[in-house]
Amino acid sequence: MLEMKSACENCQQALAQKAEAYICSYECTFCRSCTDNFDTICPNCDGLLTRRPPRPAPRADSSSTASLGE
Incomplete structure (x- = not known):
């Protein structure tokens, strides 16, 4: 599962989970x-930085996501 980092790796600006943030394929995260x-272009790996996808709201029936890690 994608790690939703809470700060820009360069300037340390806080990034809420729903904030506009950019990641590379290694999940380096920037504002x-x-x-x-x-x-x-990611300064760490030279990969393309793309918009981080938003995390969906939790479902009412959380048991349906319990098997994702299995």
Whole structure:
């Protein structure tokens, strides 16, 4: 499961789970301003930075997600 990091790895700006954030395939995480400064290229791995997908709201029946980790 995708780790929803809570801060930009470059400037330490707080990033709420629903905030606009950008990640590479290694889950390096950056705010929009830093991503723009990096021209959407991760400074750690040279991978493409893309918009982090939002995490869906929890379902009323949480038992349906219990088997995802199995």
